[in-house]
Amino acid sequence: MKELLEILDAIDKFATEGQQMALTTIIGVRGSTYRREGARLLCTQRQQMVGNISGGCLESDVMVVSEEVMHTGRPRMVTYDLTADDDAVWGLGLGCNGAVDLFVEPVDPASPVLPILRDAISNERPLGLITVVDGPAPLGARLAVYGDGRRVGTLGDGALDDRADRAARTVLKEGTSRVQSLPAPNGEVKVFIEAIRPAVRLVVCGAGHDAIPVVNVASMLGWRVVVVDQRERYLTHERFSGAREFIKAEPIEAAARVPIDSRTYVVVMTHNYLHDRDLLRGFLNTDAPYVGMLGPRMRTEKMISELQGLGVPVTDRDRGRIFGPVGLDLGGDGPEEIAMAVVGEILAVEGGRRAGFLRERAGPIHTQSTVVGRRS
Helix, strand or coil: CHHHHHHHHHHHHHHHCCCCEEEEEEEEEEECCCCCCCCEEEEECCCCEEECCCCCCCHHHHHHHHHHHHHHCCCEEEEEECCCCCHHHHCCCCCCCEEEEEEEEECCCCCCHHHHHHHHHHCCCCEEEEEEEECCCCCCCEEEEECCCCEEECCCCHHHHHHHHHHHHHHHHHCCCEEEEEEECCEEEEEEEEEECCCCEEEEECCCCCHHHHHHHHHHCCCEEEEEECCHHHCCCCCCCCCCEEEECCHHHHHHHCCCCCCEEEEECCCCHHHHHHHHHHHCCCCCCEEEECCCHHHHHHHHHHHHHCCCCCCHHHHHHEECCCCCCCCCCCHHHHHHHHHHHHHHHHCCCCCCCHHHCCCCCCCCCCCECCCC
16 A cells, blocks of 8 residues: 555656656566566656566566557556576576566546545555456456445446456455456456555554554554554654554553454553453454464463453454464564564464465465456
8 A cells, every 4th residue: 555655646746747657567477476466666758667566677678668658648468477497587687487467558647546546545445446458448447346335437338347346346355456357248358356455454552662663664564553552641653653543542441442444453562461451351352353462472371361260252263363472483582673573473464374484385475366267
C-alpha cells in the first residue's frame, strides 16, 4: 500500500508538470523473481521512475517500452524470460532467474481508477481490481469490485462484468493476485485480477521505550500502527512518529476500543504482568489472528492458567494465535533487534510461512500463482 500511494502521489505531481507517463504492473511471475504480482513502476517522459519491478535488472529496458507506450498511447504486454541457466542470463548481470509478465499502459491523470485506489487505501476498503490485458475487449478497461459488493466501471459487457465480479471475490478472499481467462461474447478475455487489501494493522499495547523501534519498523513497511496505553503522556507523535492512531485505555477495556479485522496483529508489551494478563484476556475475545506476548514462555503459560482458573476458555485455536515469547529466534536482545524479530514473525505468519533460512527452503522462494483458465 505504501508504494502504491507513493505512485499515486507521483502521478499527481507529474501531471501538474504536464508530463506524459506510463505505468508498468507485474501481472505474472514464474520462477525466482524480485517482485510479485501487483508491483508497479511509474515512468515519465523525462525518464523519472517511481516504484520498482525488479532489483534493477529490468527497469532500464522497461523505460524504453514505456516511452513507446507514451508515444503510441496504446497499452502493451511484455514478457521477460530469464530462466535460462547460462551466460545469456548471468553474464548480463541479471539478478533473478525467472520469468515476468508486465502490462505497460499510458497514464491518464483523469482516469477514474486513481481516486478509486486512493479511496480503498485511505478508507481501508478491500478492493478487487480487474484489468483487461489481452483478448477481444478494450485493453486497459477496468472494473473495481469492493468487498461490500459495490462495483465501479465496466469491461464492456454485462455478462463479462458479472464473471469478473465473481472471480474478483475469490481473489480477494485468497489474497493472491493473478491472471485469469474469462469467456466473453467474442472469445476469451484475459484479465489481471488484483487483490488490494488494507495494510497489516499492528496494535502495540504498551508505550514503553522498547515499543518505539517496533512502531518505527512497522510504519516503514506501511502498516497501520495503533499504540495503546493508559498513560496519555506517552501517546504522542513526538514519541511515536510512525503511529497512525493512539488509544488511551485501561488494559481491561483496550480490546473493546481497538479496531479489529482479519489482518490485525497485536503485540502486548507493557512489562506489567497484571496489565498484560488483562490485555491477553481481552484480545482472546476478538478475531485477531495473532497475539504476541513479550516475556518468557513460563510467564505467558502462567497467564493462560490463571485465566482458565477464572473461567476464561482458552481453546486450541486460541493457543495457536498466542505467540509467547514473541518474535523470531534471531539471537538479538536490544530493542531494535527485538523489533526486527517481532515484525519478522508477523510477516511470516501473514505470509503463511515458518520463517527460517531461505537456502534451506526446497522449491521456489515465493508461492507460485497460477494462471486460471476459463470459468463460467
